[in-house]
Amino acid sequence: MNKxxxxxxxxxxxxxxxxxxxxxxxxxxxxxxxxxxVPGPDLIAAAFSALCGDKFDSVHMDLPIGPEQHGLLESELEPSSRIAKVRIVAELGS
Structure with missing residues (x-):
């Protein structure tokens, strides 16, 4: 697994x-x-995701992002050509 x-x-x-x-x-x-x-965690997570592109099967970020942003990042990082789903592992904010 490429992570x-x-x-x-x-x-x-x-x-x-x-x-x-x-x-x-x-x-x-x-x-x-x-x-x-000071950018917020959601903005930092989006920037890190842009750096990753579609090169990784698993992306872990120690950031408190909300569930909506979490879902958006997972869907943006999931390349359509791969069967494995990209998994964003982040501490969800409340």
Whole structure:
């Protein structure tokens, strides 16, 4: 199974998003935003999903996203050519 995990996600007020990414090896991902603001978890999850494209069977994000966003991300990441359903594993917000 081809999977990816985004963990230890840190969003700072100075316009940086930092997290650990685990694929075949662990790496650090740092994204500098064009403006100093703190994006919400749903927006960060959408950005990480866009980075993944259709390359992974399982995507794990340590983000508190709502059930509606969770469903949208799962459907967007599921490539029509694959039988296996992409599974977004995220902590659901209340």
């Amino acid at each position: 990816i995990s985004f963990t230890d996600i840190d969003v700072s007020a100075d316009g940086w998003i930092r997290c650990n990414v685990q694929r075949s090896s662990a790496e650090e991902l740092r994204i500098q935003l064009p403006h100093s603001f």
